[in-house]
Amino acid sequence: MKVGTDFSGIGAPEMALKYLGIDFESLFACEIDKYARQSFGQLHKPKKFYNDITTRNHKEVEQLDLYVAGFPCQSFSMAGKRKGFEEARGTLFFNVAEFIQINQPKVFVLENVKGLLSHDKGNTFQTIVDILSNGGGTQNGQISLDVFEDGLGYHIYWQVLNTKDYGIPQNRERIFILGFKDFREFSFPKPIELKLRLGDMLQDNTKSKYCLSENSIKRICNSRNKTKFKNQDSEYSGCLVAGYNKIPSDGTYIEVKDKYYLSDKLIQSFTKHKERHTEKGTGFKWEVKKKDDVANCLRANASLCPTDNTIEVSKEVRTDEAKNDGTSYCLDTSNTQAIEWVADYRNDEGLRIRKDGNAPCLAACKTGGEDLTKNTLIKKQNKIRRLTPLECWRLQGFKDEDFFSVKDVSDTQLYKQAGNSITVNVLMELFKKIYANYNK
Numbered sequence: 001m002k003v004g005t006d007f008s009g010i011g012a013p014e015m016a017l018k019y020l021g022i023d024f025e026s027l028f029a030c031e032i033d034k035y036a037r038q039s040f041g042q043l044h045k046p047k048k049f050y051n052d053i054t055t056r057n058h059k060e061v062e063q064l065d066l067y068v069a070g071f072p073c074q075s076f077s078m079a080g081k082r083k084g085f086e087e088a089r090g091t092l093f094f095n096v097a098e099f100i101q102i103n104q105p106k107v108f109v110l111e112n113v114k115g116l117l118s119h120d121k122g123n124t125f126q127t128i129v130d131i132l133s134n135g136g137g138t139q140n141g142q143i144s145l146d147v148f149e150d151g152l153g154y155h156i157y158w159q160v161l162n163t164k165d166y167g168i169p170q171n172r173e174r175i176f177i178l179g180f181k182d183f184r185e186f187s188f189p190k191p192i193e194l195k196l197r198l199g200d201m202l203q204d205n206t207k208s209k210y211c212l213s214e215n216s217i218k219r220i221c222n223s224r225n226k227t228k229f230k231n232q233d234s235e236y237s238g239c240l241v242a243g244y245n246k247i248p249s250d251g252t253y254i255e256v257k258d259k260y261y262l263s264d265k266l267i268q269s270f271t272k273h274k275e276r277h278t279e280k281g282t283g284f285k286w287e288v289k290k291k292d293d294v295a296n297c298l299r300a301n302a303s304l305c306p307t308d309n310t311i312e313v314s315k316e317v318r319t320d321e322a323k324n325d326g327t328s329y330c331l332d333t334s335n336t337q338a339i340e341w342v343a344d345y346r347n348d349e350g351l352r353i354r355k356d357g358n359a360p361c362l363a364a365c366k367t368g369g370e371d372l373t374k375n376t377l378i379k380k381q382n383k384i385r386r387l388t389p390l391e392c393w394r395l396q397g398f399k400d401e402d403f404f405s406v407k408d409v410s411d412t413q414l415y416k417q418a419g420n421s422i423t424v425n426v427l428m429e430l431f432k433k434i435y436a437n438y439n440k
Contacts, residue, residue, distance in 0.1 A: 073124070105181070111422050167425045
C-alpha cells in the first residue's frame with residue numbers, strides 16, 4: 001500500500017497502520033514545523049520528506065492508495081461566486097484539493113476540528129464537500145446537485161468522531177471526511193465501550209499500591225529485562241524503589257517529576273479564576289479532574305491554562321530511616337520479607353509499616369555503587385498536577401516505546417505535538433472499516 005500524508009505532525013496515520021500490522025510504503029510526509037519533523041523522522045522513515053505543501057511539485061508523487069491530511073481551518077465564502085478551485089485558492093485546503101486532483105489517490109482521509117461545520121456560517125464546509133464531490137461524486141451515499149463544474153468527483157462521507165468513543169479517555173471531537181475514487185458503500189465505525197479512564201493513562205500508581213508482587217519481581221529481574229528501569233531523561237539499573245505497581249512490559253519504571261505539580265501560588269490563581277467565572281455564570285472554570293474522569297481535549301500549547309487538564313493525585317513523600325538492625329531490605333526473589341506485603345498497613349500519620357514494626361518498602365540495593373542501609377517510609381499527600389508529555393501522547397493513542405524513541409525534544413514541543421496529532425485509535429478504527437478485506 002502506497003501512503004502519503006500532509007500536515008503530518010508526528011505521524012498518527014503511519015502509526016495507526018503500523019499498529020494494525022498493515023504493510024505499507026510511506027512515499028512522502030510533509031510538515032512545516034521543524035520540531036515535529038524531527039520527531040516524525042525518529043518514528044517513521046518516509047521515502048521523501050517535504051517541508052511545505054505549497055511549494056511541492058505534486059506531479060512527482062506516484063498515485064497513492066491512501067492520502068491523509070489534517071489541514072488547518074481557513075475561511076472562504078462561496079456565496080454568489082461559484083468559482084470552484086478559484087474559490088478556495090489562497091487557503092491550505094486548496095493545496096490539499098489540488099494534490100487530490102493531480103494524484104487521484106484511491107482513498108483520502110481529511111481531518112479537522114468540529115467547528116469546521118459551522119465555520120463562516122457553514123459556507124466553508126459546504127464549499128469543501130462540494131469541491132471534493134462535484135463532477136460525478138456523491139455525498140454520504142447520495143447524489144447531490146453539482147455547484148462547481150471543476151469538482152473532483154469523489155464519493156465522500158463525513159462524520160464527527162470523538163476520541164472517547166474509540167477506547168481513549170479524551171473528549172476530542174473531530175470531523176473526518178473520507179473520499180473514495182470509486183463508489184463504495186461506507187459506514188463509520190460504531191462507538192465502543194470506554195473501559196479506560198484518565199487514571200489508567202497516568203504515570204502514577206492509580207490505586208496507591210506501593211509494592212511489587214512476587215510475580216512482578218521475577219518478571220522484571222529476568223535475563224531479558226536485566227532489572228533495567230528508566231525515568232524520562234535517563235536510564236539506571238540495579239535500583240528498585242517501592243512506589244509504583246504499573247510496570248510496562250518492557251520493564252520500564254517511569255517517574256513523574258516535581259515540575260509537573262502545581263505550585264500553591266498557581267493553585268490560588270486558578271481558584272480565584274474559578275470563583276470569578278462562577279460568579280459570572282460562564283463555563284470557563286478550573287475543574288480538577290479525578291482519575292475516573294475523561295480528559296478534556298488536549299491543546300497544542302505547553303503553557304498551562306485553567307481549562308487544561310489538571311488532576312488530583314496521591315504524591316508520596318519519602319523519609320529514610322534505618323532498620324533497627326542497620327540492614328536494608330534488598331530486592332531478591334529469595335528474600336521473603338521483601339515480597340510479603342499483604343501484612344502491611346498505614347498508621348495515623350499515613351506511613352506504611354509492617355505489623356512486625358519494620359519498614360516494608362524497598363530501597364535500592366545499590367545506588368551509585370554504595371549499599372543503602374535505609375528503608376523508605378512513605379507519607380501520602382494529595383497534590384494537583386498537570387498531565388505529563390508522556391500522558392498526553394498516551395491520550396492520543398501512542399505507545400510508551402514510541403514516545404521514548406523521540407530524543408532531544410523539549411516538553412514544550414512534545415505537548416504541542418500531542419495536541420496537534422490525530423488520535424491514533426480513531427484512525428485505526430477508520431482504517432479497519434476502509435480496509436476490512438485488505439490482504440496483508
